[in-house]
Amino acid sequence: xxxxxxxxxxxxxxxxxxxxxxxxxxxxxxxxxxxxxxxxxxxxxxxxxxxxxxxxxxxxxxxxxxxxxxxxxxxxxxxxxxxxxxxxxxxxxxxxxxxxxxxxxxxxxxxxxxxxxxxxxxxxxxxxxxxxxxxxxxxxxxxxxxxxxxxxxxxxxxxxxxxxxxxxxxxxxxxxxxxxxxxxxxxxxxxxxxxxxxxxxxxxxxxxxxxxxxxxxxxxxxxxxxxxxxxxxxxxxxxxxxxxxxxxxx
Amino acid sequence: xxxxxxxxxxxxxxxxxxxxxxxxxxxxxxxxxxxxxxxxxxxxxxxxxxxxxxxxxxxxxxxxxxxxxxxxxxxxxxxxxxxxxxxxxxxxxxxxxxxxxxxxxxxxxxxxxxxxxxxxxxxxxxxxxxxxxxxxxxxxxxxxxxxxxxxxxxxxxxxxxxxxxxxxxxxxxxxxxxxxxxxxxxxxxxxxxxxxxxxxxxxxxxxxxxxxxxxxxxxxxxxxxxxxxxxxxxxxxxxxxxxxxxxxxx
DNA sequence: TGAATACGTTATGTATACAATAGCGGGCGA
DNA sequence: TCGCCCGCTATTGTATACATAACGTATTCA
Numbered sequence: 001x002x003x004x005x006x007x008x009x010x011x012x013x014x015x016x017x018x019x020x021x022x023x024x025x026x027x028x029x030x031x032x033x034x035x036x037x038x039x040x041x042x043x044x045x046x047x048x049x050x051x052x053x054x055x056x057x058x059x060x061x062x063x064x065x066x067x068x069x070x071x072x073x074x075x076x077x078x079x080x081x082x083x084x085x086x087x088x089x090x091x092x093x094x095x096x097x098x099x100x101x102x103x104x105x106x107x108x109x110x111x112x113x114x115x116x117x118x119x120x121x122x123x124x125x126x127x128x129x130x131x132x133x134x135x136x137x138x139x140x141x142x143x144x145x146x147x148x149x150x151x152x153x154x155x156x157x158x159x160x161x162x163x164x165x166x167x168x169x170x171x172x173x174x175x176x177x178x179x180x181x182x183x184x185x186x187x188x189x190x191x192x193x194x195x196x197x198x199x200x201x202x203x204x205x206x207x208x209x210x211x212x213x214x215x216x217x218x219x220x221x222x223x224x225x226x227x228x229x230x231x232x233x234x235x236x237x238x239x240x241x242x243x244x245x246x247x248x249x250x
Numbered sequence: 251x252x253x254x255x256x257x258x259x260x261x262x263x264x265x266x267x268x269x270x271x272x273x274x275x276x277x278x279x280x281x282x283x284x285x286x287x288x289x290x291x292x293x294x295x296x297x298x299x300x301x302x303x304x305x306x307x308x309x310x311x312x313x314x315x316x317x318x319x320x321x322x323x324x325x326x327x328x329x330x331x332x333x334x335x336x337x338x339x340x341x342x343x344x345x346x347x348x349x350x351x352x353x354x355x356x357x358x359x360x361x362x363x364x365x366x367x368x369x370x371x372x373x374x375x376x377x378x379x380x381x382x383x384x385x386x387x388x389x390x391x392x393x394x395x396x397x398x399x400x401x402x403x404x405x406x407x408x409x410x411x412x413x414x415x416x417x418x419x420x421x422x423x424x425x426x427x428x429x430x431x432x433x434x435x436x437x438x439x440x441x442x443x444x445x446x447x448x449x450x451x452x453x454x455x456x457x458x459x460x461x462x463x464x465x466x467x468x469x470x471x472x473x474x475x476x477x478x479x480x481x482x483x484x485x486x487x488x489x490x491x492x493x494x495x496x497x498x499x500x
Numbered sequence: 501t502g503a504a505t506a507c508g509t510t511a512t513g514t515a516t517a518c519a520a521t522a523g524c525g526g527g528c529g530a
Numbered sequence: 531t532c533g534c535c536c537g538c539t540a541t542t543g544t545a546t547a548c549a550t551a552a553c554g555t556a557t558t559c560a
Binding site: 036037052070 | 540541542543
Binding site for chain 1: 306310312337338342349404406407409410414417420
């Protein structure tokens, strides 16, 4: 239709990708559901070509799965998939921390991490933590992890970590959500903060093995707490992209 | 290995993707070079839509890089990028081995790996190894790594390892090539084979940490030998996708 | 003479038309 | 009544036309 309203400030492909990702993560599209291109065209406002490009990107991102006979469906994840993804990310971040420690990092480069650390300390001083403060925590934590990843100075590794974070439950905010979906949330966040402190110290002292170990422990903590949270069914609404978990046990 | 003859029954998108990847890996397209869609349409025989889909997929694969002003260019890699990619893959395979060991693997599932192991032993008995035998080795080694990865039973991890292998120098055959591009090739392959033996043993005995450690050592061996080979400039023609290495040091 | 601007060309981004295929439903025959 | 087959429809795969933005070149003015 000629009267299609076009937003020229952003490419149609990116617009479609963002809109579709939002639909998937919000649960508007259920896992296993086939995505209709035509329907996507209507909901995103882009035409078929950019929609198709977005679908391909989302497939590569891991949110969609190609159907052999054609088209795409929303990918479904098991609980095991999720905990594996978290551990996978922790392993990659461990490698990043090791690289940073072994290759050396200047004091100036560590400064932003320390600022993050201090800011989080400030937030955690509140007992109990407010909703706003928790929201800030999520942002700061994600920034901490991103900056740590950057310190590895390894583009292939950074790229891979970014890819691993595409799955929302494997992202740093996913870590936090998993940890916070428990009554002992604040206690857990304090332990996580201790991990952050140790990894900075290890990098400063160029202890690669220690830096790596603590990041892996960090992830294992998140995995344990995710499992607990899923068992207890506590605050599950906090968990990002819970909609992606397939309910049927196979 | 990529087959030169393209089946007309496969989709145009896949055809274009294979053709373009082949052009990149063969060095017909130089690193940093912009890929012209029109030119790609001519060389691949597909029309612009499937070519664009292929370009997006190759970008996600890591072989191409999006140009901010539009279009794609062939990605260029530094020597450091390559060794990092190998170590990255080793780390992921280490995690896979750990998962396999911790989660338990039946004797029947280990059988194919042991067959691979025995077949490689047979090949290595030749001194010096023939070109044909070496070619078989590359195939068998890739199969060994693929089967080991599968034993983790972790779809997210398997997926990530596959992604990490998209870069040709980080694939199992890339491992082998890096190791073999040295005069001491046969000696090195025997050590690598010993790693294979240990990882199977560790998985059988459910020793996760040992299984993980040996796979990481396996990768570090490849990294060391790659560096040596690049220093010595020996048999560099064997290294897959050497064309992707950028010559200029930044 | 150099720099800046304007215009033209070319390539990419987007939209849509066309083709092919798979899935489904109805009808017909056993 | 059940099952198979044929045809229709809906959706994806492909091709191409159109729009737009970027880059290069040439010309003009300072």
